[in-house]
Amino acid sequence: MIDSSLPREQEGDHIEWIRKYADNNFVTDNAAWAEAWFAVDALMHQTCHISATVRDLRASPGTASDSKIRLLLDELNHAHQDWQARKVIKDARERESFQRMNDIFMNMQIRETEPSIRAESSPHANQASKPRRILDYSPIQIHDPFVASRLNNWRAAQLHIRLIQDPMWGVYDGARFFCALDLCRTHAALEEERTFLGAEKAVGLYLAGVVFGGPDMYEVFHDFVVESDKVGGVGVGSKAVERVGIFLSNCKHTFPQFEAGLEAAGELLGGYSKGCGRAMGLIRPNNVTLKKDVHL
Amino acid sequence: MPFTISTATPANDIYPPPFAPEPIQGDPFDGIIFPGDSNMDESLIDTGLAPLSNFLASHSSHHTSPSVNDSPSPPKSDDERTGAYFNFFLTELEKCFPYVKLFPWTAATLFSSSNHNPALRQSVLAVAALLANKNTQGQAEALGHLQNALYLIRDKLSNAGVDEGLVISSFLLSHFSIMLGDHVTAKKHLRGMLVVLEKLNPSRESNRIVVPNPSNNTELTILIWRMAIRIDFISSVTSGQRPILPKFCLHGLHD
Numbered sequence: 001m002i003d004s005s006l007p008r009e010q011e012g013d014h015i016e017w018i019r020k021y022a023d024n025n026f027v028t029d030n031a032a033w034a035e036a037w038f039a040v041d042a043l044m045h046q047t048c049h050i051s052a053t054v055r056d057l058r059a060s061p062g063t064a065s066d067s068k069i070r071l072l073l074d075e076l077n078h079a080h081q082d083w084q085a086r087k088v089i090k091d092a093r094e095r096e097s098f099q100r101m102n103d104i105f106m107n108m109q110i111r112e113t114e115p116s117i118r119a120e121s122s123p124h125a126n127q128a129s130k131p132r133r134i135l136d137y138s139p140i141q142i143h144d145p146f147v148a149s150r151l152n153n154w155r156a157a158q159l160h161i162r163l164i165q166d167p168m169w170g171v172y173d174g175a176r177f178f179c180a181l182d183l184c185r186t187h188a189a190l191e192e193e194r195t196f197l198g199a200e201k202a203v204g205l206y207l208a209g210v211v212f213g214g215p216d217m218y219e220v221f222h223d224f225v226v227e228s229d230k231v232g233g234v235g236v237g238s239k240a241v242e243r244v245g246i247f248l249s250n251c252k253h254t255f256p257q258f259e260a261g262l263e264a265a266g267e268l269l270g271g272y273s274k275g276c277g278r279a280m281g282l283i284r285p286n287n288v289t290l291k292k293d294v295h296l
Numbered sequence: 297m298p299f300t301i302s303t304a305t306p307a308n309d310i311y312p313p314p315f316a317p318e319p320i321q322g323d324p325f326d327g328i329i330f331p332g333d334s335n336m337d338e339s340l341i342d343t344g345l346a347p348l349s350n351f352l353a354s355h356s357s358h359h360t361s362p363s364v365n366d367s368p369s370p371p372k373s374d375d376e377r378t379g380a381y382f383n384f385f386l387t388e389l390e391k392c393f394p395y396v397k398l399f400p401w402t403a404a405t406l407f408s409s410s411n412h413n414p415a416l417r418q419s420v421l422a423v424a425a426l427l428a429n430k431n432t433q434g435q436a437e438a439l440g441h442l443q444n445a446l447y448l449i450r451d452k453l454s455n456a457g458v459d460e461g462l463v464i465s466s467f468l469l470s471h472f473s474i475m476l477g478d479h480v481t482a483k484k485h486l487r488g489m490l491v492v493l494e495k496l497n498p499s500r501e502s503n504r505i506v507v508p509n510p511s512n513n514t515e516l517t518i519l520i521w522r523m524a525i526r527i528d529f530i531s532s533v534t535s536g537q538r539p540i541l542p543k544f545c546l547h548g549l550h551d
Contacts, residue, residue: 013510013511023401030398031398034395034399037398038395041394041522041525042525042543042544045526045528045529045541048539051532052532053538203534206533
């Protein structure tokens with residue numbers, strides 16, 4: 001078997017390269033973030049390699065194959081867990097938690113003040129009153145879109161690993177489900193980072209769509225009419241996702257057993273192109289009555 | 297389907313067979329030039345920007361807001377138009393490509409590299425035109441640049457051999473394809489990029505796939521390789537097939 005991983009003797013060169021060429025003049029953490037971003041992307045790439053290997057191994061079942069699969073998945077899971085142990089990630093998450101706590105505290109204070117003061121001091125006073133969210137799940141407030149996007153990269157990798165581990169859809173797996181949900185909630189809350197990196201985001205959303213289980217568990221809701229003026233500020237994402245819709249329509253071979261999930265994801269993204277992030281609300285569980293004011 | 301540009305056949309033909317067995321005698325890219333390719337409109341190559349003949353006239357009236365904040369203002373001549381799109385691409389690079397925010401020299405380096413490399417310049421323009429205009433004429437312009445780029449890449453492969461400009465051009469064409477949702481062609485361009493890289497970085501070990509090394513390749517090529525890895529995993533998830541590029545893991549990269 002060809003060893004296609006980076007030769008260990010080259011690792012030092014690459015780390016040195018990152019530290020030399022990342023711009024640390026204005027943001028001192030840039031090199032650390034570059035390392036983290038490269039690493040999470042490399043993890044996703046490695047997951048794709050292992051996905052193909054596992055598929056081959058499962059084609060010839062047996063104890064040896066099972067052991068090898070277990071070994072590969074352990075390796076992936078460790079790499080995935082290790083990523084969030086990076087100092088730059090831990091610091092960023094701590095900052096985010098602190099800011100969220102601060103928001104909660106501020107909101108509690110504001111509720112006790114006069115309505116006029118409330119309007120002036122609310123951090124979202126000039127924005128739409130409702131933060132973006134998916135279905136009835138509570139919205140989240142993103143303070144650093146860059147960090148949130150990287151965490152979504154990490155969640156996408158987690159979903160992929162879990163799907164390799166347990167290649168079933170439509171089954172309830174708490175951790176997997178909540179990871180998919182967190183990815184969608186984050187995506188709904190993100191605005192600034194809705195850039196042309198749409199295909200990458202589509203991969204995460206697609207994997208989330210698969211985890212949600214497709215139309216048997218989550219129907220696609222088509223009847224929303226989204227006012228175009230409400231999506232003007234996020235036109236970048238809207239345009240990118242138009243392309244992503246086509247991209248997803250070309251997804252014919254991934255997880256053949258998940259074809260319906262793919263259709264759901266494609267529909268999701270198709271709807272998304274009309275109304276940007278709020279179309280995430282087009283997916284709903286069968287047993288939930290979706291109100292028209294509950295979209296993103 | 298708002299986007300209908302097909303890039304499949306040119307990419308199919310332009311690169312040598314993937315992972316062709318070594319060693320290859322003489323010019324490894326001999327025999328891959330297809331002057332009679334039915335998908336290549338020679339008139340486009342001769343005139344450079346032929347598909348854009350009506351672009352300016354309709355640009356201002358049909359132009360919808362581009363996907364990024366500011367599109368290039370409608371220039372008057374082909375040169376101005378090309379320059380405007382090129383500048384547009386460079387200024388918007390951060391929004392269109394990953395990592396650029398952390399490596400802000402990318403735009404300037406790409407600009408200086410493309411000054412001396414017509415194939416790379418055409419590749420940049422193809423992506424820029426696609427980014428800036430979603431209307432039919434914008435797509436036609438993008439296709440024109442794409443065809444120019446493919447022609448120039450072929451020419452370079454047959455006459456001048458490989459260089460890092462070809463690596464970057466291949467990546468850009470792959471990016472172009474993924475923007476159109478064409479992951480099949482995107483993979484072909486990635487495969488081509490890998491072949492070129494292997495020529496640039498021959499491995500001493502027969503069982504080791506070569507990846508770019510900072511000691512052998514420019515900083516732009518290293519960064520482009522990282523970007524290509526993303527295209528590769530997107531294509532892999534989409535197709536359900538093994539990625540084209542080798543694994544690239546830094547085992548000891550933790551803080």
